[in-house]
Amino acid sequence: MQQEFHGRVRLQIDDGIARVTLIRGDRHNGVDIPMLQGMLAAQRALRRRRDVRCAIIAGDGPSFCAGLDFKSVLRNKLPALLLYLRLYSPVANMFQRFSVGWRQLPFPVIAAIHGNCFGAGIQLALGADVRIATADAQLSIMESKWGLVPDMGGTVLLRDVVSLDVAKELTFTSRIVSGADAAALGLVTHVADDPLDAAAALAAEIATRSPDAVAAGKFLLQRSWQASPWGALALERRYQRKVMMRKNQRISVARQQRGGEAKPFAARELKR
CATH class of the missing domain: 3.90.226.10 (2-enoyl-CoA Hydratase; Chain A, domain 1)
Incomplete structure (x- = not known):
């Protein structure tokens, strides 16, 4: 395209x-x-x-x-x-x-x-x-x-x-x-x-990593970098909730357990 x-x-x-x-x-x-x-x-x-x-x-x-x-x-x-x-x-x-x-x-x-x-x-x-x-x-x-x-x-x-x-x-x-x-x-x-x-x-x-984990990691780091320690910890909990047990996190776990077998990730769900 x-x-x-x-x-x-x-x-x-x-x-x-x-x-x-x-x-x-x-x-x-x-x-x-x-x-x-x-x-x-x-x-x-x-x-x-x-x-x-x-x-x-x-x-x-x-x-x-x-x-x-x-x-x-x-x-x-x-x-x-x-x-x-x-x-x-x-x-x-x-x-x-x-x-x-x-x-x-x-x-x-x-x-x-x-x-x-x-x-x-x-x-x-x-x-x-x-x-x-x-x-x-x-x-x-x-x-x-x-x-x-x-x-x-x-x-x-x-x-x-x-x-x-x-x-x-x-x-x-x-x-x-x-x-x-x-x-x-x-x-x-x-x-x-x-x-x-x-x-x-x-x-x-x-691209070999979960697109949701990567997006969450980007926003987490950007928002926590200048935050207070407690604010940064709160952001960690917030973004972990956004990705944990979601489809792409389950695919990541399955890849690790199966030696990295390439089941494709789903389209990214996380936006901000």
Whole structure:
């Protein structure tokens, strides 16, 4: 199954693994309004699929995503003004959902990073659960170079992967770091010569586990990470109730008792 959204994002699903590709490669996948809309449309399409086990986000061409295409976004004054006014909204705007929206999907998301990953690009990558980059990829929280702050979910997502002092330094300086250095800092999970192949291998491994247990594990960790100890323990009990004795948990037990015989898992039941 393959779909294209707003001429900027291609979604392909094979055997429960979704591949979401930014397809503005001639502009290093610079983010314009159609790309924002395309990414949100891809999220909506995936949210309806109970068979998806994992998603991989990648960029076509020489870069993962070189950041916001300011010239394109600001070309038309009225839409640009409307976008500015959304900063006063009490709810997350489309720029923030572009990245944070991936944390709300009930399956793991892996970002495969190569080339440039700047500004909006690194915030998109941070929205994934796992990031795999080439050693020579270039990553930067680049907003201060433009006199801005990261506002596409960066503050929510950074705090899960790096310490406050590292986040501050990267934000203050707009410094470009390599994929290898990003891994040492915690911005990147793994370094690989071919991030797409590595992401596909990880997705295949995840697909051998109960889709409900994986979804519950994702939401449990996200919600408990900043919670109080007692709040985290309550979340453990809550998500265990959601999966225990359900069909996919029984299949998991049967697989273990039979030496891993591959009875297929049922479609995912857990949503949030």
